[in-house]
Amino acid sequence: MTESHLSDLSDVTKPVSLARGLPNAHYIDEEVFKEERQSVLFDNWAGVGFAHDVPNEGDAMPVDFLGMPLLLVRDAEGNVNVYQNTCRHRGMILVKEKGNIRGTIRCPYHSWCYGLDGALRSTPHVGGPGQNIHEDIKRNELGLFEIRSHVYLGVVFVNVSGTADDFTVAHSELLERWKEFDKPLYHHEDGAFVLEVDSNWKLAVENYSESYHLPWVHPGLNTVSRLEDHYHLEEQYKYSGQGSVVYQQLKGEDGQTFPDFKDLTDKWDTASEYATLYPNVMFGVHRDHSYAIILEPVGVNKTREHVALYYASDEAVGDAYKKLRVTNADFWEEVFKEDIFVVEGMQKGRHGVFFDGGKFSPAMDGPTHIFHEWVATQINNGRAKMAAE
Ligand code: FES
Ligand SMILES: [Fe+2]
Numbered sequence: 001m002t003e004s005h006l007s008d009l010s011d012v013t014k015p016v017s018l019a020r021g022l023p024n025a026h027y028i029d030e031e032v033f034k035e036e037r038q039s040v041l042f043d044n045w046a047g048v049g050f051a052h053d054v055p056n057e058g059d060a061m062p063v064d065f066l067g068m069p070l071l072l073v074r075d076a077e078g079n080v081n082v083y084q085n086t087c088r089h090r091g092m093i094l095v096k097e098k099g100n101i102r103g104t105i106r107c108p109y110h111s112w113c114y115g116l117d118g119a120l121r122s123t124p125h126v127g128g129p130g131q132n133i134h135e136d137i138k139r140n141e142l143g144l145f146e147i148r149s150h151v152y153l154g155v156v157f158v159n160v161s162g163t164a165d166d167f168t169v170a171h172s173e174l175l176e177r178w179k180e181f182d183k184p185l186y187h188h189e190d191g192a193f194v195l196e197v198d199s200n201w202k203l204a205v206e207n208y209s210e211s212y213h214l215p216w217v218h219p220g221l222n223t224v225s226r227l228e229d230h231y232h233l234e235e236q237y238k239y240s241g242q243g244s245v246v247y248q249q250l251k252g253e254d255g256q257t258f259p260d261f262k263d264l265t266d267k268w269d270t271a272s273e274y275a276t277l278y279p280n281v282m283f284g285v286h287r288d289h290s291y292a293i294i295l296e297p298v299g300v301n302k303t304r305e306h307v308a309l310y311y312a313s314d315e316a317v318g319d320a321y322k323k324l325r326v327t328n329a330d331f332w333e334e335v336f337k338e339d340i341f342v343v344e345g346m347q348k349g350r351h352g353v354f355f356d357g358g359k360f361s362p363a364m365d366g367p368t369h370i371f372h373e374w375v376a377t378q379i380n381n382g383r384a385k386m387a388a389e
Contacts (some may be wrong), residue, residue, distance in 0.1 A: 006383065007032065011357065012376035016369040020357030021112035022376065027200040027350040032321055033300035039068045039382025040279050043158035045167050047281035047294040048072070049156045050308050051080050052187045053098070058116060059096040060105065066157070066297060070147060071095050072156055073105070075116040080151055082158050083118050083144040094144075105144070111133050118144035153178075154185050154310050155281050155292045173235045174277055180360060181285045188317040191291075191309030191329050197340055199347035202375065203295040204305065205276045207287055207343050208293075209367040213241045218338050224248055225272075232367050235277050237374050240367035241275030247286055250331070252324045261312040271333050288312060307336065 011020040025032045046065070053061045054074040062085050063070040071085035071094060085094050092109040096103065104121060105114040113122045127134035148159040150167035152175070157167060164170055175182065197204060207213065211230035214222045225246040233241040245325040248272055249257045261268075264287055272286040282293040291312050296304040309329055311317055317325070349355060360369045 003369075009376040010382060011373050015379075016360050016366055018338050018363045019369055019372070020361055021360070021369075021372050022206065023200070024350045026375070027203065027347060028300060030300055033200075033297075035379065035382065036375070037297075038161075039385075040378045041066060042068070043378065043382065044164055044279055045150065045159050045170055045275075045277075046156040046279055047155045047223050048082070048158050048291070049270060049294070050154055050187070050192075050292070050306070052154065052308070053156075054099065057104055058100045059098075059197065059275065060095050060101045062093075062095045065160070068160060069093055071105070071144075073101075073116055078384055080156055081116070081118065082147040082149040082156065083145060086145070088120065088142040088144065089123075092337055097131045114144050118146055121145075128385055133299065145355060147271060151288060152277075152281055153292055154187065154308060155179065155294060157281070157332075163188065171238065171277060174239050174275065178273070178285055180268065181261060183261060183312075185290065185308050185310035186312070186317045187308055190238075190322070191311075193307050193333050193338060195305040195307070195333075195340065197303045197305060197343055198301060199303055199343045201280060201295040201303040202371075203335055203343045203346045204293075204295050204339075205278075205280070205282065205371055206302055207339055207346075207372055208274065208276055208282045209242070209371055210365060211244075211344065212361070213363040218335060221335060225332055233273060234367050234370055236370050237241070237377065239275045240370050241273065241282075243271060243273035243369060245271055247272035249286075249288055250324060250328050252327070256321070256324055257315050258311055258316050258324065258328075260287045263338045275373065278371065279378075288316075289328065293336070301380055305336065307332065308382055 007023045007025050011262045043190045048063050048065050049061060049072050050068060054072050057074055057076055059074045063072060069085035071083045073081050075081055087094055087107040089110060089112050092107050094105055094107055111124050115121050120142040123137055124132050126132060126137050148162055150157045168175060194271055213228060214227050225244040229244050229246040230242050233243055251257055274284045276282045280295040284291045289309055291309045294306040296306060298304055
């Protein structure tokens with residue numbers, strides 16, 4: 001990173017009434033994108049996939065996370081493990097496509113094989129033809145590189161750098177706030193879709209953080225849950241978003257509704273909440289379903305939104321609820337699509353050289369501002385680390 005790319009972030013971390021947003025370079029500049037890759041996405045807990053992407057023992061899914069090759073694997077105990085998808089021998093990519101690897105992860109180059117636990121199990125001909133061992137090849141030292149991971153509300157989070165606090169410590173506040181939803185979740189493939197957006201991933205978070213745009217961008221939603229029904233979620237340095245005191249369950253033609261999560265407190269009879277767990281996972285929780293949106297930063301100005309809906313019981317993902325589930329998925333897809341033009345419009349707006357990060361409304365943009373403040377703080381931490389090295 002050259003000196004000229006080191007943006008001045010001192011205005012971003014000021015109190016909301018004095019602050020500006022992140023400079024344009026944080027949305028359009030490849031060098032800054034690389035800087036954020038490390039200090040914002042790799043140094044924290046980022047979402048890279050869904051646990052239901054690898055439902056059965058031996059299921060594996062490769063993920064290219066900003067160029068870092070990862071492999072999600074379901075092990076024999078039912079846990080999801082994440083490894084670097086690189087063979088310890090000559091660095092070949094191990095798994096190219098999603099599928100079941102039937103017990104071992106076999107490198108297609110010289111056939112070294114790894115267990116679902118990442119341990120190096122066999123090394124054919126490594127000591128010469130017919131010799132499957134060699135004294136210099138210490139299998140116990142050559143397991144796959146494991147990446148720290150944690151599953152929360154269906155999402156597989158990773159901390160690539162290995163330096164973040166444990167997930168449950170780093171995110172104790174949201175875990176506490178939403179502990180009533182931290183239960184087994186049920187997913188059906190009809191509750192999944194992907195949206196492509198021509199914008200930097202942060203603009204999706206910023207738009208998701210506020211309800212201010214509701215009357216103009218989501219007129220339909222606004223008739224059910226109005227702007228004045230919303231409240232802010234602001235946990236500095238952790239998460240932000242908004243909630244609504246009005247949530248009406250979706251009803252089928254015959255009055256059918258989805259079953260509720262068990263043992264919810266009264267608040268959730270009518271409330272729903274929407275928050276981004278920094279950096280890149282946007283959640284929504286309601287009495288009868290939740291969803292997660294993983295923002296995959298494909299490039300500085302390109303983002304893929306992976307959306308998955310979850311229900312409270314096995315019954316809700318059965319045939320009897322098919323129609324209602326499809327209606328629900330269509331509803332959310334429509335809402336999220338309504339946001340695309342503003343997110344893409346803000347991306348275009350950031351090529352305007354006189355834009356100065358903008359002005360936050362202290363009344364309406366608090367949750368957006370604390371996201372900017374958090375990003376700026378991560379970048380400053382990364383720069384401090386670089387300077388100390
Ligand atoms: S590179 Fe994987 S076995 Fe040689
Ligand atoms: Fe929106």
